[in-house]
Amino acid sequence: MTATQSNSRLLVLLAAGALALAGCGGGGESESAESSPASPSASTVSPHDMQNQQEPPERLVIDVTIKGGEVNPTNAALEAKTNEQIVVKVNSDAADELHVHSTPEHTFKVEPQPAQQFQFTVDVPGKVDIELHNLGKTIATVQVQP
DSSP states (O other), rough: OHHHHHHHHHHHHHHHHHHHHHHOOOOOOOOTTTTTTSOOOOOGGGHHHHHHSOOOOOEEEEEEEEEETEESSEEEEEETTTTTTEEEEEEEESEEEEEESSSOEEEEEEEESSSSOOOOOOOSSSSEEETTTTTTTEEEEEEEEO
């Protein structure tokens, strides 16, 4: 066997070994920059996982400002689904009490400060009033549907 033939066989064996190692894939902790971790193979992700990745949880966010005795929004008509998270974000210059007339009912203490956040869900369909006790104002009525 000549040196050229010996070198050719060595290259073939090295190439075959490299391909065999590459074919095993995923065994090591490090991945090359060319791999695409954002697209896992269908065999490693269940349909349930894919559903959760593509559909963010539904939620209703209501931004409320209480300033100088005025409330914004007032008497807003909104919609939500049962067990959907409802978030009320409040910026207030006065203390008050936020009431959610739902089943179950919820009550939250509003402080005279910015960036307060109150979260709840409603279990029973129907109209739900969200109001401020001290100011006697209805922020919103949420039509909760099954």
